[in-house]
Amino acid sequence: MLLRLFLTSPVVIVGIYFLLRLVSKTSLLFIAKKWWRLLEDSCHVFQFYKIPKFNDHMQENQLYTKVVTYLNSLSSVEDSNYANLFTGNKSNDITIVLDSDQVVTDTFLSARVYWTNEKSKTGSDTLVLKIRRRDKRRILRPYIQHIHTVFDEFEQRRKEVKLYINAETQPERNGRWISVPFTHPSTIETTVIDADLKNKVKSDLEAFLKSKQYYQRLGRVWKRSYLLCGPSGTGKSSFIAGMSKFLNYDIYDIDMRKVIDDSDLKMLLLRTTSKSMIVIEDLDRFLIEKSTAVTLSGILNFMDGFFSSCGEERVMVFTMNSKDRVDPAVLRPGRIDVHIQFPLCDFSAFKNLANSHLGLKEHKLFPQVEEIFQSGVSLSPAEIGEIMISNRSSPTRALKSVITAMQSNMAARVVNKIPRSASARVGMEESGESAGLYSESVHTVREFRKLYGLFRSKSSRKESMDVDLQDKDYQRQSS
Ligand SMILES: Nc1ncnc2c1ncn2[C@@H]1O[C@H](COP(=O)(O)OP(=O)(O)OP(=O)(O)O)[C@@H](O)[C@H]1O
Numbered sequence: 001m002l003l004r005l006f007l008t009s010p011v012v013i014v015g016i017y018f019l020l021r022l023v024s025k026t027s028l029l030f031i032a033k034k035w036w037r038l039l040e041d042s043c044h045v046f047q048f049y050k051i052p053k054f055n056d057h058m059q060e061n062q063l064y065t066k067v068v069t070y071l072n073s074l075s076s077v078e079d080s081n082y083a084n085l086f087t088g089n090k091s092n093d094i095t096i097v098l099d100s101d102q103v104v105t106d107t108f109l110s111a112r113v114y115w116t117n118e119k120s121k122t123g124s125d126t127l128v129l130k131i132r133r134r135d136k137r138r139i140l141r142p143y144i145q146h147i148h149t150v151f152d153e154f155e156q157r158r159k160e161v162k163l164y165i166n167a168e169t170q171p172e173r174n175g176r177w178i179s180v181p182f183t184h185p186s187t188i189e190t191t192v193i194d195a196d197l198k199n200k201v202k203s204d205l206e207a208f209l210k211s212k213q214y215y216q217r218l219g220r221v222w223k224r225s226y227l228l229c230g231p232s233g234t235g236k237s238s239f240i241a242g243m244s245k246f247l248n249y250d251i252y253d254i255d256m257r258k259v260i261d262d263s264d265l266k267m268l269l270l271r272t273t274s275k276s277m278i279v280i281e282d283l284d285r286f287l288i289e290k291s292t293a294v295t296l297s298g299i300l301n302f303m304d305g306f307f308s309s310c311g312e313e314r315v316m317v318f319t320m321n322s323k324d325r326v327d328p329a330v331l332r333p334g335r336i337d338v339h340i341q342f343p344l345c346d347f348s349a350f351k352n353l354a355n356s357h358l359g360l361k362e363h364k365l366f367p368q369v370e371e372i373f374q375s376g377v378s379l380s381p382a383e384i385g386e387i388m389i390s391n392r393s394s395p396t397r398a399l400k401s402v403i404t405a406m407q408s409n410m411a412a413r414v415v416n417k418i419p420r421s422a423s424a425r426v427g428m429e430e431s432g433e434s435a436g437l438y439s440e441s442v443h444t445v446r447e448f449r450k451l452y453g454l455f456r457s458k459s460s461r462k463e464s465m466d467v468d469l470q471d472k473d474y475q476r477q478s479s
C-alpha cells in the first residue's frame, strides 16, 4: 500500500523521469552498454572473425577493401564516437570513414553484427566482425555475399579513376602506393593519331575485357601488354590516360627511380589490384641508364606478370622514345603484345590539330604547311599544339608561327647536318600506314585470331552478339 503510494506520487515520477534523462544524456548509458557487451563476450555469446588488410605475402586482402567501403556507407558510422571526415568526389560531398577501435553496428536478416577497426601489433589494420553464435550459421555467408554485392554496385557507380604512384621507400609502412583521383582530361578520342589505329586499339581492349575464360583455358595470366613508342610530345602519356578511361581502370604509375631492387618491384606489383593499368614510362631510358639495383631479369619477370597471377585483369603499358637500344628480350612476343608507334605530326595530324585547337577545316596557308611536311620536316603534336594554343585568338598568326617553327627546325637540321636518314625513320612512322604504326606480336595474333576470328569482320554487329560469336568460333577452331 505504502509502496503503491510511493510509486504513484508525482515527485517520484518526476524524479525517475529526470534520472532516465540523465542516464541517456550522459556517458552512463554508453558505459552500461559497454559492460553489457563485455559480459556477453566473456560468456562466449559471440563469434569473432578477423579480416586483415594484408595476407602473409603482404598482398592486399580484397575482402578488407570491400568491407571498408561497405562500412563507410552505413549510416551507423556516423553514430560511432570517432569518425574521420573527408571531402568526397565533389567538393561539397563529405565522406565519413570509420576510425580505429570504433564499433559500428549493422543489421542483416534481423541479426545484429558489430564491426571494429583494430590495429594489429605490426601496425596494419584489421577488421573484426562479431556475430552472435546462434546467428552465425544462418547469416555469415549471405552477409559477406551482401557486402560483395553492395561493393560491386558502388564500384559501378564510382566513375572516378584513381592514379597510384609509388612513394619513397618507407620500410616501416605496409603500403607504398599513394592514390589521388585521376582527372586527366585526355581521352582516346582527343589524342590525334591515325583513326584506324585508334579503332584497332579500342577493339583490342574490348576483346581483352571479354577474354577471361579464354586466358583461363590457355593457363595464361589474364593480362595484355602495350608498348607505346615515339618521340617526346607525341601523345603517349595522353593516350595512357585515354586507355584508362576507356577501360575505367585505375592506373599504377611506377616511378622506376624509386624502386630499389627486384624484390621491391615484385612487392609493388603484388600490391596492385585487378582491373588496373600498370604503367612504366620511359622504360628505354631506365634500361640504358640502370640507375637502381633493378636488373633486366627483374624487369622481364615483372613484364611476364608472374607475381600477379593471384590477381587478374591487368593491362600493362610501357612507353619508350626508341626501341633501338633496348634488349630484344624485352620486346619479345608475350612480354609486349601490342606495339603502337606514335609518330611526329604529318599533314593529316596537323589538320586535325588545327581543327581541334583553332576550329579550322581549311586555310589558305595549308598548302604551304603541307609542302614543308613533304620536305621531311616535322614537329611533335605537343609543339604544334602549344603554338596553336598560345595564338588561338588569331588562327592566321597561329599557322604562320607553326610555319616559322618548322622552317627553323629545317634550318637547324641543315646546320647540324642531320642526314635525311634520321628523318626517314620519322617519315616511316609518319607514313600513316597503320600497319607500320600498330603491330601485334605474331604469337599473340595467332591466339587472338583463334578466339576473335570473326571479330574484325563482324565488328559492326551488336556487342552483345560478339561474345557468342567469338566463343563459337573458338570452339569450332579448337575442335
Ligand atoms: N597526338 C596528340 N594529340 C593531341 N594532343 C597531343 C598529342 N601529342 C601530344 N599532345 C599534347 O602535348 C602534350 C604532351 O603530350 P604527352 O605528354 O602525351 O606526350 P608524350 O609522348 O608522353 O611525351 P614524353 O615522351 O616526353 O613523355 C599534352 O598536353 C598533349 O595534350
Ligand SMILES: [Mg+2]
Binding pocket: 236, 237, 238, 281, 319
Ligand atoms: Mg609521357
